[in-house]
Amino acid sequence: MADVFKAISDETRRAILDExxxxxxxxxxxxxxxxxxxxxxxxxRQAVSQHLDVLEAAGLVRREKRGRYTFHTIDTRPLAQIAERWPITEAPQ
Amino acid sequence: MKLQAVSIFVDDQQKALDFYGGVLGFQTAADVPMGEHRWLTVVSPEDPTGTQISLEPKDHPAVVPFTDALAADGIPFCVFGVEDIHAECERLTGLGVVFTQQPTDMGPVTVAVLDDTVGNLVQLAQYTGA
Structure with missing residues (x-):
């Protein structure tokens, strides 16, 4: 798995995931x-495409070619490793 | 000087006329045999003396890589204005038209992008003035 942390460290890449x-x-x-x-x-457009390269390398975005067109699909599964590494603290009673 | 005609490069002129005429609803403005191809233009029935669209064959070797590269990235070749984009998209989807982008609010304009079946993407735009 490429670096998810690097992928989400950039504001534009986070905006891409939001969209x-x-x-x-x-x-x-x-x-x-x-x-x-x-x-x-x-x-x-080229810079956005390079951001998508980084997101794709981290497994957060997939490029899918369909007919003449390429579509971008989000896959949030790699983000699970963040909570696996640092489990969410339970709220104090 | 005024804008008389703009060109769209199409895979097949007859198929293009079927789509731009039969599906989108433009009317034929000129259809003149020119050897292997035709000088074929369409115009909006809402403005019959307005700008014509010439449905040009993809004869030149530079055209196919150009139009393919635009389509791959989802980039529309031209923009058509509509009164009600949601109604228009619904109508066209019912006729089997494929959209690469559903209506999207972009501030003063709502846009959608469709496949013209002859190698191009076309943007529909409704100016909402918001």
Whole structure:
């Protein structure tokens, strides 16, 4: 498993995950539009694509080619290792 | 000077006419035999003297890599304005049109992206002025 911590250390990458949670299976075009309009992210399409490379390497995003198009899908399972490593503290009685 | 015609590169002119005419609802403005291909344009019935769309064959070798690369990243080639994007998407989905992007609120505009069946993506936009 590549570094999940590095993947979520960046604000733009967290915004990408936020947008994919709201609507899964987006094209690069849709993600870039959402980042620009809702998060004031002015990164180039190429820069967003590189952020997606990092998320994909961490297993948090999958690229799926369907016909002529590539869609991006979120997979939050790698985040479970955070709570496995540092279990959530139980609330004091 | 005014904008008379813009071109969309299409895999197949007849299939393009079936989609732009039969499905989207544009009307044929010009259909002139030109050897192997046609000078084929359509225009919006809401503005019959307005800008025409020329359905151009993908003859030049640069066109296919160009249109394929845009489509792969979900990038629409042009934008059509609609009055009610949700109703339009529902109507088109009922006709079997594939959307790569469902209606999305982008501030002053709500947009959606559909597959024109001849190699391009087209954006629908409704200006809400919000």
């Amino acid at each position: 994919l949670i709201e609507r899964d299976e987006q094209t690069l075009f849709e993600l870039c539009s959402r980042l620009a309009m809702r998060h004031a992210v002015t990164s180039s």
